[in-house]
């Protein structure tokens with residue numbers, strides 16, 4: 001009885017999730033790929049609402065990186081209730097090593113430069129889709145974000161991530177890099193990237 005009831009419950013949840021996410025099928029693939037690329041702090045299921053939360057701003061103005069980053073931070077906080085304690089403890093530990101937000105600010109520009117090709121290609125696909133007048137307005141955000149994710153997914157490989165990581169490491173002081181090496185294993189599987197072995 002109990003198992004039938006929980007089975008029914010699971011089917012309802014699965015159906016709802018399918019209905020909600022089928023409008024942007026690449027979102028689920030993006031979340032799964034992030035986990036495959038080593039994200040351990042969040043599961044793919046936990047990453048999806050974070051992406052959903054960022055998408056309206058991403059669609060509205062993909063070039064406004066300042067607003068995009070602040071929206072991103074807000075989306076991570078708003079959708080991490082179940083992780084609040086571990087995230088807070090990680091944040092304060094990292095801060096006692098080096099100022100996390102200052103480091104993120106410092107790395108934003110180099111990151112945008114290093115990742116210019118995949119970012120520009122994805123934004124170009126998004127903008128072309130937005131300019132397309134044959135797509136119905138009601139489904140346009142989902143349709144266009146979906147296309148953008150598809151483009152990004154095709155470009156990003158583990159080799160690329162390793163390359164970006166190596167270039168970003170070069171922008172950090174030995175203290176900052178040391179802090180990243182100490183805390184990165186708590187959120188990603190660092191064994192996937194040779195970059196982690198850099199010493200400075």
Ligand SMILES: *[C@@H]1O[C@H](CO)[C@@H](O)[C@H](O)[C@H]1NC(C)=O
Pocket residue numbers: 061062063120127
């Ligand atoms: C964003 O920048 C791209 C070039 O990088 C440009 O083609 C596009 O028009 C810009 N979009 C907006 C909304 O400013």
Ligand SMILES: *[C@@H]1O[C@H](CO)[C@@H](O)[C@H](O)[C@H]1NC(C)=O
Pocket residue numbers: 053071074075078
């Ligand atoms: C996060 O939650 C706060 C409080 O509910 C809300 O004001 C804010 O708009 C949310 N942020 C995003 C990006 O949805």
Ligand SMILES: *[C@@H]1O[C@H](CO)[C@@H](O)[C@H](O)[C@H]1NC(C)=O
Pocket residue numbers: 116120
């Ligand atoms: C890529 O986008 C940036 C702005 O985000 C712009 O400055 C740059 O010119 C673009 N590069 C190409 C090749 O479109």
Ligand SMILES: *[C@@H]1O[C@H](CO)[C@@H](O)[C@H](O)[C@H]1NC(C)=O
Pocket residue numbers: 128132133134135
């Ligand atoms: C606009 O969207 C339609 C429907 O998805 C597609 O067939 C067409 O090729 C698109 N046009 C452009 C210029 O991208």
